[in-house]
Amino acid sequence: MKFSTKGRYGLRAMVDLAVHxxxxxxxxxxxxxxxxxxxxxxxxxxxxxxxxxxxxxxKGAQGGYILAESPADIKVGRILRALEGPLSVIDENAESSGxxxxxxxxxxxxxxxxxxxxxLNDLADSLTLEDLVDSxxxxxxxxDSMYYI
Amino acid sequence: MKISTKGRYGLEALVDLAIHSSEGHVNLKSISxxxxxxxxxxxxxxxxxxxxxxxxxxRGAQGGYILAKDPSEITVGDVLTALEGPLAPVACVxxxxxxxxxxxxxxxxxxxxxxxxNTMNDVANSITLDDxxxxxxxxxxxxxxxxxYI
Numbered sequence: 563m564k565f566s567t568k569g570r571y572g573l574r575a576m577v578d579l580a581v582h583x584x585x586x587x588x589x590x591x592x593x594x595x596x597x598x599x600x601x602x603x604x605x606x607x608x609x610x611x612x613x614x615x616x617x618x619x620x621k622g623a624q625g626g627y628i629l630a631e632s633p634a635d636i637k638v639g640r641i642l643r644a645l646e647g648p649l650s651v652i653d654e655n656a657e658s659s660g661x662x663x664x665x666x667x668x669x670x671x672x673x674x675x676x677x678x679x680x681x682l683n684d685l686a687d688s689l690t691l692e693d694l695v696d697s698x699x700x701x702x703x704x705x706d707s708m709y710y711i
Numbered sequence: 712m713k714i715s716t717k718g719r720y721g722l723e724a725l726v727d728l729a730i731h732s733s734e735g736h737v738n739l740k741s742i743s744x745x746x747x748x749x750x751x752x753x754x755x756x757x758x759x760x761x762x763x764x765x766x767x768x769x770r771g772a773q774g775g776y777i778l779a780k781d782p783s784e785i786t787v788g789d790v791l792t793a794l795e796g797p798l799a800p801v802a803c804v805x806x807x808x809x810x811x812x813x814x815x816x817x818x819x820x821x822x823x824x825x826x827x828x829n830t831m832n833d834v835a836n837s838i839t840l841d842d843x844x845x846x847x848x849x850x851x852x853x854x855x856x857x858x859x860y861i
Contacts, residue, residue: 564713564799564800564801564802565800565801565824570801570820573820573823574818574819574820577819577820598813598814638823650713651713651714651831652713652714652719653713664746665847665850665851666723666726666727666730666746666843666847667723668850669726669843669846669847669850670719670722670723670726670843672846673838673842673843673846674722674787674834674835674838674843675714677834677838678831678834678835681830681831681833681834682827682830682831685826685827685830686827689823694819694820694823695819697819697820697822698819700819701817701818701819
């Protein structure tokens with residue numbers, strides 16, 4: 563049970579953008595450099611994020627990306643759904659092929675998969691990009707103080 | 712983040728075993744027929760479940776499989792973890808190892824992935840095989856009347 567690299571890298575790239583934006587556009591290659599992700603791959607990721615209205619792009623030499631909303635208004639669940647599709651532990655296409663669900667499949671769906679999906683979505687929607695940015699600064703703070711030791 | 716067919720089919724076959732084990736040992740052929748899965752695949756799954764102490768096998772003509780414990784003592788978490796490994800959304804939280812990523816000690820998203828794993832475990836560990844059998848029985852009671860009339 564794993565999230566794809568799109569979800570993992572996309573989430574980190576969004577935190578990077580939020581941290582470094584400071585009201586200005588951020589070039590993809592600078593995010594790519596800091597995060598150790600290829601610019602090509604980030605382009606795919608940001609094209610999905612843009613389609614979902616999470617980031618805005620500006621073309622040109624000074625262009626780049628900026629968050630479309632304040633980090634406090636962007637739920638982690640929205641970012642992951644934009645990149646991964648619906649957050650579900652089950653491949654919806656593989657399951658219940660054409661409504662021929664058996665009784666056992668039905669009870670597993672209701673008692674297990676639906677509950678896991680609900681918990682997963684609730685958790686992802688309880689956290690915002692701002693919370694992750696806070697974690698970033700906390701980690702950065704720990705690093706700073708470590709340099710002084 | 713998806714549960715593989717091994718986890719999905721395994722849970723299904725195990726619920727089938729739990730439902731039918733009141734009749735003694737259940738052979739794989741009958742599970743395979745009822746669940747519409749190949750016998751070879753179920754065998755592969757049951758070998759893993761046996762190693763994890765979830766089912767026991769009996770050899771011989773009247774042989775087959777039986778649950779190793781009471782259904783109320785087997786959680787969905789036990790079954791999925793046996794078949795899938797840790798219910799982890801990313802490798803670094805499954806192995807708790809810095810070898811999985813060079814940003815392991817300095818990642819602002821790892822905390823979130825850890826809580827996803829903990830939440831998935833909490834949900835899976837709170838559901839027992841007995842709960843699923845009970846759910847099955849209540850569904851079967853509702854539908855049996857309709858099926859007889861068709």
